[in-house]
Structure formats: C-alpha cells, structure tokens
Amino acid sequence: MRKVRTVTIADVARHAGVAVSTVSYVLSGKRAISATTRQRVLESVRALGYHPNAGARALASKRANVIALVLPLRAGMNLPVLMQFATSVVATARQFDHDVLLMTADEGPEGIQRVAASALVDGLLLMDVEVRDPRVPLLRELGEPSVLIGFPADADGLTCVDLDFARAGALCAEHLAAGGHREIALLGAPRVVYERGTGFAERTRAGFTAAARGLTAVAVPCEETYDEVAETVKLLFDRHPGLTGLVVHNEAAVGHVLAALRALGRSVPEDVSVVAICPDDVAERASPALTSVLIPAEDVGHEAVRLLMAKLDGLPADSMLLEPRLTIRESTR
Amino acid sequence: MRKVRTVTIADVARHAGVAVSTVSYVLSGKRAISATTRQRVLESVRALGYHPNAGARALASKRANVIALVLPLRAGMNLPVLMQFATSVVATARQFDHDVLLMTADEGPEGIQRVAASALVDGLLLMDVEVRDPRVPLLRELGEPSVLIGFPADADGLTCVDLDFARAGALCAEHLAAGGHREIALLGAPRVVYERGTGFAERTRAGFTAAARGLTAVAVPCEETYDEVAETVKLLFDRHPGLTGLVVHNEAAVGHVLAALRALGRSVPEDVSVVAICPDDVAERASPALTSVLIPAEDVGHEAVRLLMAKLDGLPADSMLLEPRLTIRESTR
DNA sequence: CCCGTTCATCGAAGCGCTTCGACACCGAGG
DNA sequence: CCTCGGTGTCGAAGCGCTTCGATGAACGGG
Structure with a gap:
C-alpha cells in the first residue's frame, strides 16, 4: 500500500552519474552512446526499477505510443472472431511498443474526435466498418492515421484490411x-x-x-x-x-x-x-x-497493426485483402 | 490530411482574454469563477474546438484518467459474457470521464507493473482472477488501486466483485x-x-x-x-x-x-x-x-468501475457479490 | 604541430497543463 | 473611515521527458 515516490529519469541520471539527456538517448537510441556509458545507465535503470512516465513522454515527444481500437460491440456481432482479433491487435501492438485503448462504436464520431484531438492516441483501428460509415468522412478530415477493418463504399486514400x-x-x-x-x-x-x-x-x-x-x-x-x-x-x-x-x-x-x-x-x-x-x-x-x-482474425489484426505502425512512421500503407483458407474435414464429399 | 497545429489552453485564454489558469479552473471547476467569465471561456473553447492534451494533463495532475482492463483472452473463456462485460466497463468508465486501456493477461504481472509504474493508468480492473493468481501478490505490493472480478483465495484488503x-x-x-x-x-x-x-x-x-x-x-x-x-x-x-x-x-x-x-x-x-x-x-x-x-455481466462491469472510481477518489470500496436472477421459461416444470 | 572532424556527452529550452500563493477588489462590521 | 474576510483572477513554478545546439576530447591528415 505504500505509495513510493516514483523513480524519474533524473534519479537514474544521478545514480549513473550522467546527464538526464544521456539517459534519454540510451533509452531511445537516437544518438550514439558509448558502450560503457550505456551499460552503466542500463544498470541504474534496473537497479532503481525505472519506468518512463507515459504522460511526460507523450507530452515531450508528441507520441503517446497508444492506438485506439474501436470495436462495434453491438448485437449480432461475431464474438469469437472479434476476440481473436482484439487479442492479436493487443499482442502485435505490444511488439511495436504500443498499448491499446479500447473504444466502443457507440461513442460515435465524437469519440474518435476526442481521443484524436487530445492526443490520447496516435492512430486508430476501426473494426466492422460499414459500406457507408459516418466515421469515414470524419477520418478523412481529421487526417489521423488510421486503418479500417472492412471496406467502406469509398475507400480512396484510406487503408483497409479485410478477409477476401x-x-x-x-x-x-x-x-x-x-x-x-x-x-x-x-x-x-x-x-x-x-x-x-x-x-x-x-x-x-x-x-x-x-x-x-x-x-x-x-x-x-x-x-x-x-x-x-x-x-x-x-x-x-x-x-x-x-x-x-x-x-x-x-x-x-x-x-x-x-x-x-x-x-x-x-x-x-x-x-x-x-x-x-x-x-x-x-x-x-x-x-x-x-x-x-x-x-483469419489473427492475421487481420496483425496486419492491421502493422499497417498502422507503418503509417505512424510516415510510410505508405496500401489496403490489403487476406486470402481465405479452405480446410477439408468430414462434412463434405 | 492537413495537420492543424493543435489548439492549446493558451490559445483559449488569449481568445477569451483571461489567464491560462482561469481557463483551467473553469474546466475543472476547482475554484469559483464568475458566471460571466465562465461563459466567455466556454464559448472560446467551443469556438476554437479545444480539447485538453491528455499527456500534459496527466503529467501535471498525476491522473491519466485511464483505467486498465485486463482480460484473460485465453481459450475456453465465455466470450459473450466477456464482451458484455467489456462493453459495460467502457461505457461506465466514460461516464466517469475515463478511458479504458485493453490488456491481455498474457503480458502477465510485468504488464501490470509496467502500466502502473509508467502512470499510463490510474487503476486496474482484473478479470477472471483465479483462486491462486500470481497477479494478486503483485497487486498488493504495488498498492495500485484495483478491482478484481472473481475472488482469489485470499481476498483480504482487495476489492472484488462477482456474481454469487x-x-x-x-x-x-x-x-x-x-x-x-x-x-x-x-x-x-x-x-x-x-x-x-x-x-x-x-x-x-x-x-x-x-x-x-x-x-x-x-x-x-x-x-x-x-x-x-x-x-x-x-x-x-x-x-x-x-x-x-x-x-x-x-x-x-x-x-x-x-x-x-x-x-x-x-x-x-x-x-x-x-x-x-x-x-x-x-x-x-x-x-x-x-x-x-x-x-449479469453488465452489472458486474458497472459495479466494478464504480468501485474503482471510488478508490481513485480515496474512498473505501468493499467487495460485493451480485445476486443471480432466475428466469423461468419453457424448459422446466 | 595545428586544424578540421567525428564522437560522446551535457545543459537548457520547451511540450501543455495544474496548482499554489498572491493580489486586487468589494461589502460588511467596528 | 479603516480594517477584515471573502471572491475572482492572475502569474509562475513545476510535472518528467525529449531534443536541439553547444562543448570538449580524441584523432588523423597536411
């Protein structure tokens, strides 16, 4: 229950006998740091149990390292597929060092507006996009990096992923x-x-x-x-x-x-x-x-995240359709 | 696609002709502000389409306004119940002006450690807690506000919610x-x-x-x-x-x-x-x-969030069991 | 032997917000 | 008439991090 004063980057710097910025560069790898210094810093990190403060990091770097996953969660959805999808999204996002914010479609376009404008998330994954989806125009206007699961009527300029x-x-x-x-x-x-x-x-x-x-x-x-x-x-x-x-x-x-x-x-x-x-x-x-x-819900989730990450890095990301796979069992002849 | 420079609280203050702190107080309600000033500020907020930056807010206030939802997402789970639960958690959290970070149990205790230490979230909702769950001791030690769905063997000092x-x-x-x-x-x-x-x-x-x-x-x-x-x-x-x-x-x-x-x-x-x-x-x-x-998955989700919010406000929160309800249909006589 | 480079590190300036203490103003009480 | 306690507002100091420009050391070439 003790509420320990959280360890900051300054504590790590002091402990390692280097400047704050040096610690930052060791952690981000954005500048060359000598092997010995790096070692010393990493040890201090471990010794103190340092975890960077997400808010501060987001504020300074303009990257929250969080993506939003907007699920339909309305009746009639195919739950198991949805869960597999969500699971693979979370897992893949973690591989890219991102977390996932869960949103439901019933917050509507305003919800998307909100999380994007507040920089809570860096990008959006929209599931179960409909042929004419009210969120699509907003997405276009917002210019927030996004990947859609499903194809709206006009997919021009958007990145979409789906099973074929x-x-x-x-x-x-x-x-x-x-x-x-x-x-x-x-x-x-x-x-x-x-x-x-x-x-x-x-x-x-x-x-x-x-x-x-x-x-x-x-x-x-x-x-x-x-x-x-x-x-x-x-x-x-x-x-x-x-x-x-x-x-x-x-x-x-x-x-x-x-x-x-x-x-x-x-x-x-x-x-x-x-x-x-x-x-x-x-x-x-x-x-x-x-x-x-x-x-292949897992593949869809995986690919969707991969594409979103590419967009976050300013890379182009084309829409894609995933090949279905037929498995023959005992019910046909 | 245009990436508009985001509107900051300073812009709002300038537009309304008041100090930054005044805008902040209008928005948070933590100090008395005259009706006329409040009006003016709110109008500026609307006019400029201002949304507070989540990272900055979290950094300054030490509250991320995000809670973590840790789902099992392993095989053999009861999916529909899980989804209902997740939906009601998200909806209820939004009522309290919080968002939900989705985590899967396979990140394990380290995952919990990580999001808690980085102040990414203010509290945790753990689903499908097992009788002897490795996360329980960690939770105790961390002292992070949390609510469990399900009862571990030793629930002392923890807040748990479940169907009876x-x-x-x-x-x-x-x-x-x-x-x-x-x-x-x-x-x-x-x-x-x-x-x-x-x-x-x-x-x-x-x-x-x-x-x-x-x-x-x-x-x-x-x-x-x-x-x-x-x-x-x-x-x-x-x-x-x-x-x-x-x-x-x-x-x-x-x-x-x-x-x-x-x-x-x-x-x-x-x-x-x-x-x-x-x-x-x-x-x-x-x-x-x-x-x-x-x-009653929805009730469980709702109550769990309610309890967690209470804990975030420093209030006590007791464990609770929800009453099951029998509905008689056509399969019994 | 000096100068231009490269490499490693540092210091400081923010990022956008909250919050604390200060202050000016006003009406009421002595 | 002066003082006192509210109110309403302001300015400034951080919160913890990233990043830019600067600095110093080490080094090779002319």
Missing part, C-alpha cells in the same frame, strides 16, 4: 462443385446484417453466386434461433428437393443447422455436404467436424 | 426441487477449468450440492464438443435412470446438451427439466427456451 470474402464464398461454391454437387445453397447472415449494408455478408454472397455459375444456387439470409434456422432449412429443402450442398456463413447458426438436418433425417455428409465459413474451433467442435473456410 | 455463483447453483437446485424433482445433475465447466482452480466453477458446484441436500444430486465436468457432450449425457442417464433435472453451467455446451437429449429421445421439459446458467440471449435462442440463471 468474395473469394471465401467462391471457394465454398467451387469445393462443392468439385464434389459433383449441382444444386447448392448459401445460408448467410441474419437479414438485418444485409440491410445494414455490412459489406462482408454481401461480398460473400456475390462471390458464392458468381462461382456457382452453371449450378443451381440460391442464397438466403439466416436468423440465429434454433426454431428459425430449422424453419429456414426445412423450407429450403421443400423448395429445392435436389439440394445436396450447403454453405453456412453464420457462426451462431452453424450448430442449429446441423441439428435441423439431423431432425429432418438428412445425414451429413451422406445426403448433404456442409461447408461453413467460421473459425476452426467451431468447425472442429461440431459433429461431424465441418469442412470450413477460416476467417 | 454459489447462490446461482443453489437457485437452480432449489427450483428443480420445488418442481418435485428428486434426482438431479449439474453439468459444469470443462475439466480443465476445475483443475485451474477458477473459483466460479467450484463455487457453483458447492452451492448446487449444498442446496440439493435431501435429493440425489451429482455434478460432473462437461467438455464442449458435441460428441463429448452427447457421451457425457448418455453416461449420466445410464448411471442414473431416474434423473429428471439437469443444470447446465457451460454456455458452449448448452446447445449440444439439448441436441443430445433430442437424440436420446428425451423431451424437454416432459421427460427432463433443464436449467442453464448463461446469458439471456443464449437461453432464449434455444429450443425450447431455457429456464436460466442470468450472469
């Missing part, structure tokens, strides 16, 4: 086609997600449809309660009795879809093949284990 | 007993969680067992893949043919348990009543909708 969802949808369709399936369906996100204009759902559907040229292919939204899923699945097979391939792009519904198929007496993969677009652990936990396309 | 899991377990048992069930079972967390000594799983079991005095009651760990769950459920009914009441304290397994019961031809609630300990949305999404005990 069109490719993911296509991959699924192609895999089913290669298995000889002639009639396939995509069970997508809940209807509200399409209405909101979240790009990824739309792009998956487009990729799926385009790749299914030549086959009979339908794409339908999919809610997330068991009863609604069961209903949707039943309807699907009523309308398309010849359906033998199913793509599920809705993590919360995956389990329900399998249960519904079981209830309908259709076995997987004998009667119907199922491909899911979801994290590996969900696919592996299902029965049978699902052939799936991975959402 | 013992009560939650008891509530489930009592509800089943009241429904006339004589033979009941608890399906708990995966075995590894018990081995890790995470308190909540253990405490739920204890509460359940104690409240089930007079009934036949068993408690078993429960893994999270469909196949393992189905196996566990089958075994349970093989060994206890008279079993009619089930408590599930494992969010990831809830769906699988229901599916397994369906597969065994036991209908809910006719043959067996099921109570889940999980968030409401999971309970409602199941079929039939589950009678459940709510984990």
Whole structure:
C-alpha cells in the first residue's frame, strides 16, 4: 500500500552519474552512446526499477505510443472472431511498443474526435466498418492515421484490411462443385446484417453466386434461433428437393443447422455436404467436424497493426485483402 | 490530411482574454469563477474546438484518467459474457470521464507493473482472477488501486466483485426441487477449468450440492464438443435412470446438451427439466427456451468501475457479490 | 604541430497543463 | 473611515521527458 515516490529519469541520471539527456538517448537510441556509458545507465535503470512516465513522454515527444481500437460491440456481432482479433491487435501492438485503448462504436464520431484531438492516441483501428460509415468522412478530415477493418463504399486514400470474402464464398461454391454437387445453397447472415449494408455478408454472397455459375444456387439470409434456422432449412429443402450442398456463413447458426438436418433425417455428409465459413474451433467442435473456410482474425489484426505502425512512421500503407483458407474435414464429399 | 497545429489552453485564454489558469479552473471547476467569465471561456473553447492534451494533463495532475482492463483472452473463456462485460466497463468508465486501456493477461504481472509504474493508468480492473493468481501478490505490493472480478483465495484488503455463483447453483437446485424433482445433475465447466482452480466453477458446484441436500444430486465436468457432450449425457442417464433435472453451467455446451437429449429421445421439459446458467440471449435462442440463471455481466462491469472510481477518489470500496436472477421459461416444470 | 572532424556527452529550452500563493477588489462590521 | 474576510483572477513554478545546439576530447591528415 505504500505509495513510493516514483523513480524519474533524473534519479537514474544521478545514480549513473550522467546527464538526464544521456539517459534519454540510451533509452531511445537516437544518438550514439558509448558502450560503457550505456551499460552503466542500463544498470541504474534496473537497479532503481525505472519506468518512463507515459504522460511526460507523450507530452515531450508528441507520441503517446497508444492506438485506439474501436470495436462495434453491438448485437449480432461475431464474438469469437472479434476476440481473436482484439487479442492479436493487443499482442502485435505490444511488439511495436504500443498499448491499446479500447473504444466502443457507440461513442460515435465524437469519440474518435476526442481521443484524436487530445492526443490520447496516435492512430486508430476501426473494426466492422460499414459500406457507408459516418466515421469515414470524419477520418478523412481529421487526417489521423488510421486503418479500417472492412471496406467502406469509398475507400480512396484510406487503408483497409479485410478477409477476401468474395473469394471465401467462391471457394465454398467451387469445393462443392468439385464434389459433383449441382444444386447448392448459401445460408448467410441474419437479414438485418444485409440491410445494414455490412459489406462482408454481401461480398460473400456475390462471390458464392458468381462461382456457382452453371449450378443451381440460391442464397438466403439466416436468423440465429434454433426454431428459425430449422424453419429456414426445412423450407429450403421443400423448395429445392435436389439440394445436396450447403454453405453456412453464420457462426451462431452453424450448430442449429446441423441439428435441423439431423431432425429432418438428412445425414451429413451422406445426403448433404456442409461447408461453413467460421473459425476452426467451431468447425472442429461440431459433429461431424465441418469442412470450413477460416476467417483469419489473427492475421487481420496483425496486419492491421502493422499497417498502422507503418503509417505512424510516415510510410505508405496500401489496403490489403487476406486470402481465405479452405480446410477439408468430414462434412463434405 | 492537413495537420492543424493543435489548439492549446493558451490559445483559449488569449481568445477569451483571461489567464491560462482561469481557463483551467473553469474546466475543472476547482475554484469559483464568475458566471460571466465562465461563459466567455466556454464559448472560446467551443469556438476554437479545444480539447485538453491528455499527456500534459496527466503529467501535471498525476491522473491519466485511464483505467486498465485486463482480460484473460485465453481459450475456453465465455466470450459473450466477456464482451458484455467489456462493453459495460467502457461505457461506465466514460461516464466517469475515463478511458479504458485493453490488456491481455498474457503480458502477465510485468504488464501490470509496467502500466502502473509508467502512470499510463490510474487503476486496474482484473478479470477472471483465479483462486491462486500470481497477479494478486503483485497487486498488493504495488498498492495500485484495483478491482478484481472473481475472488482469489485470499481476498483480504482487495476489492472484488462477482456474481454469487454459489447462490446461482443453489437457485437452480432449489427450483428443480420445488418442481418435485428428486434426482438431479449439474453439468459444469470443462475439466480443465476445475483443475485451474477458477473459483466460479467450484463455487457453483458447492452451492448446487449444498442446496440439493435431501435429493440425489451429482455434478460432473462437461467438455464442449458435441460428441463429448452427447457421451457425457448418455453416461449420466445410464448411471442414473431416474434423473429428471439437469443444470447446465457451460454456455458452449448448452446447445449440444439439448441436441443430445433430442437424440436420446428425451423431451424437454416432459421427460427432463433443464436449467442453464448463461446469458439471456443464449437461453432464449434455444429450443425450447431455457429456464436460466442470468450472469449479469453488465452489472458486474458497472459495479466494478464504480468501485474503482471510488478508490481513485480515496474512498473505501468493499467487495460485493451480485445476486443471480432466475428466469423461468419453457424448459422446466 | 595545428586544424578540421567525428564522437560522446551535457545543459537548457520547451511540450501543455495544474496548482499554489498572491493580489486586487468589494461589502460588511467596528 | 479603516480594517477584515471573502471572491475572482492572475502569474509562475513545476510535472518528467525529449531534443536541439553547444562543448570538449580524441584523432588523423597536411
């Protein structure tokens, strides 16, 4: 409970018998320092347990060494992916000696304004950017370094990172086609997600449809309660009795879809093949284990931070799409 | 892209024709300022779009107005609860004019050390504290204001917040007993969680067992893949043919348990009543909708922040347990 | 042997804010 | 009429750090 007077750079300087600025240069490496002096300083740092004061450092250097992570945190989000993403962002940021300030989208554009103007953060990572997102114009105007996860309608001059969802949808369709399936369906996100204009759902559907040229292919939204899923699945097979391939792009519904198929007496993969677009652990936990396309949330987080750091250093940073990866398991043939 | 020279308090003072300190006092309210001056200053603030520089403020006032949120972010966590919690922490912190720095537990005690010593944050919120947590002794020694979510073995002198899991377990048992069930079972967390000594799983079991005095009651760990769950459920009914009441304290397994019961031809609630300990949305999404005990993640987050703020103001803050709430739906009779 | 370089280090000037003590002004009480 | 205690405001001293320009020592080339 004792509140020790905190150790300052001056204490370190005194202890090592050098000037304050010398300590600073040892720590930042911005000027050459002789090996012996450096050694002495570092020892003093260790001996005193010195940690630079973040506020003072930020004030003097105009760099807070903190980035903001703006998460949607609204209903209907894909939580596991979000968490993986957040984890990898934090870990990667730490590698670059930065910390992460957590913000929720419900603070809105003002929140972004606030943290940027107060120099609380050096840059921004915005997740789940929508096709027409009110934050995008602000971001442009602010000129604050930022990286978006997802692609807004007009991505010109912005740095965006995302999974290539069109490719993911296509991959699924192609895999089913290669298995000889002639009639396939995509069970997508809940209807509200399409209405909101979240790009990824739309792009998956487009990729799926385009790749299914030549086959009979339908794409339908999919809610997330068991009863609604069961209903949707039943309807699907009523309308398309010849359906033998199913793509599920809705993590919360995956389990329900399998249960519904079981209830309908259709076995997987004998009667119907199922491909899911979801994290590996969900696919592996299902029965049978699902052939799936991975959402590489960790890579996305990692790349996003990498790009942001480049921008902070004044380097150019181009948008990028990450390649989806198909893993074949037991649910398709 | 234009990088505007940022507006400082000196600019505001000049614009309003007052001293810098006057502006500061208007903004902080720490000294009386005449209504007219205050008005003038606030107008200048608005006119110039002034936002105080966070670093400078932190340096001068020794308060960063940031708290750290340390999340486990390891496998096997209950994601939705975590997110709800995080969201409410951020929202509540903002109400107190604080921001939230996100940290993951894998930085370990050094991470805590670092942010505390560098005055990056004023206080800490640790989630998912284990019975014997290596961070607890450090926290004691550091004397940094903190609030823990969960109870370590020795909670003396620490402020902890948690759901009253013992009560939650008891509530489930009592509800089943009241429904006339004589033979009941608890399906708990995966075995590894018990081995890790995470308190909540253990405490739920204890509460359940104690409240089930007079009934036949068993408690078993429960893994999270469909196949393992189905196996566990089958075994349970093989060994206890008279079993009619089930408590599930494992969010990831809830769906699988229901599916397994369906597969065994036991209908809910006719043959067996099921109570889940999980968030409401999971309970409602199941079929039939589950009678459940709510984990009030939002309240926990809110209270945790409230307590931490009190500590930052030098006020005392006692540990507290939050009352669980049973909602009766269609899965029990 | 002197001068121009290079290398290592130092001192001091801020960065933008809070806070303390001082001060001027005003009305009330003696 | 003078003093006293509030009020409202100001000026200046830091907070702990980075960074710029200056300085001194060591050194090689002419």
